[in-house]
Amino acid sequence: MMKSKAAGFLVGGxxxxxxxxxxxxxxxxxxxxVEKYAPILGDYEFDLSDQGMGVIVIKIYVEGDxxxxxxxxxxxxxxxxxxxxxxxxxxxxDPDEGDYEATFLKDETxxxxxxxxxxxxxxxxxxxxxxxxxPVGSR
Numbered sequence: 001m002m003k004s005k006a007a008g009f010l011v012g013g014x015x016x017x018x019x020x021x022x023x024x025x026x027x028x029x030x031x032x033x034v035e036k037y038a039p040i041l042g043d044y045e046f047d048l049s050d051q052g053m054g055v056i057v058i059k060i061y062v063e064g065d066x067x068x069x070x071x072x073x074x075x076x077x078x079x080x081x082x083x084x085x086x087x088x089x090x091x092x093x094d095p096d097e098g099d100y101e102a103t104f105l106k107d108e109t110x111x112x113x114x115x116x117x118x119x120x121x122x123x124x125x126x127x128x129x130x131x132x133x134x135p136v137g138s139r
Contacts, residue, residue, distance in 0.1 A: 033062045039112045040088050040104040046117065046128035057131065060115075069102070088112065097122060 034041075037060075045057050058071045060080075067090065070077035080090040080102065088104035098121035105127075107113035113130045 033065050033067065037062050037067055037088075040115075043131045044115045044128040045131045046115075046126055048126060050126075051122070051124060058115075058128065100124075 041060050041062065043057050043059050045055060047055050049055070053073070056071050056073050058069050059077075060067065060069050061077075062068070067080040067082070068077035069080050069092070078092055078094075080092055083089040083091055083101075086103075090102045092100040092102065094100065098119055100117060100119045103116045103118075104112045105114040105116060115128045115130075116125070117128065118125045
C-alpha cells in the first residue's frame with residue numbers, strides 16, 4: 001500500500017495540489033486555468049526506486065478550474081493546490097502519507113521541464129523529468 005500511496009501522491013502528492021479559487025477566466029480578460037498552467041502541463045517521470053516503487057509517470061492536467069496530478073499507479077487523480085504567492089508550486093495532502101509539495105522547475109533553456117516532489121514525513125525528495133506527451137485519450 002505504501003507503494004501505491006507514495007505513487008499516489010506522486011499521484012496524490014503531485015496531485016493533491018488543490019484548486020485555486022478565482023482561476024476561472026474573468027470578464028477583465030484574465031487568463032483561464034489552462035492558459036495559466038500550460039507551461040507545466042504534461043507527463044513527468046519520477047524514479048522512486050529508493051522508495052521501492054520503481055519508475056512512475058504522473059500526468060499533470062487541468063479540468064475545469066482545478067489542476068490535477070494522476071500517477072499511472074493510481075486509480076484516480078489528486079488535486080493540486082497552488083501555493084499563494086509562488087510560481088508553479090503546489091501542495092498536496094494525503095491523509096495517509098501526509099503533505100507533499102510539488103515545485104515545477106525550468107531547464108537551461110527557460111522551459112519548465114522538471115518537477116521536485118517533497119514529502120518530509122516520508123523522507124522523500126525527488127525530481128522528475130518531463131517526458132514526451134502521450135497520445136490524446138490516454139492517461
